[in-house]
Amino acid sequence: MEKNRTSFYQPEVSLPMRRIVSDLTRTAVVTILAVVLQLVLFTYLNRGGWSIILAMIQKINF
Known part of the structure; x- marks a missing residue:
């Protein structure tokens, strides 16, 4: 038996x-800040x- 399927x-x-x-503005600002941080x-x-x-790493490793 086939069931009646209603779409x-x-x-x-x-x-x-x-x-x-x-949302687009927030995305653009976060992208620009990430690029600036990478450059710095x-x-x-x-x-x-x-x-x-x-x-600093040598001081931590004793």
């Missing part, structure tokens, strides 16, 4: 434009930062 149509829910813009860290480590970090 339901559920219309798409439109997102409010304010929320979409807010890269510059710091290439200008002698590794020696400070290695000295």
